[in-house]
Amino acid sequence: MTGRETTVAILARHARLNRHGTPIRCQPGAEELRERREHVTARVGRERPGADWKVIYDSRAEAEAAAAEFAAAGHRFRPYPCARSRSGHYHLTTEPVAGHREAGRPAPGKER
Numbered sequence: 001m002t003g004r005e006t007t008v009a010i011l012a013r014h015a016r017l018n019r020h021g022t023p024i025r026c027q028p029g030a031e032e033l034r035e036r037r038e039h040v041t042a043r044v045g046r047e048r049p050g051a052d053w054k055v056i057y058d059s060r061a062e063a064e065a066a067a068a069e070f071a072a073a074g075h076r077f078r079p080y081p082c083a084r085s086r087s088g089h090y091h092l093t094t095e096p097v098a099g100h101r102e103a104g105r106p107a108p109g110k111e112r
């Protein structure tokens, strides 16, 4: 399988899917979207709203299972609970995983 096919297969197994079988992505609220657009525009000089909307995992167990499969494919991801979520869903981040991370110091540029 190609890398993309691998990713699609892993997402199909673990991510929250819509009725077409497409992974559902976390969407910011209007207020957050506005702040983010301003932030991104200030940083890169052009608008790119929502470029990093992330696939939703319904539970930590699903997020960890997906991370394990990505790790087997050579991609290092770390599950984290979504701060935006009321229902308690999870995402994966490419931030350095434990062992490469400085304890007690949040990674730069992360979402609040």
Ligand SMILES: [Zn+2]
Pocket: 026, 027, 056, 082, 083, 084, 085, 089, 090, 091
């Ligand atoms: Zn989320």
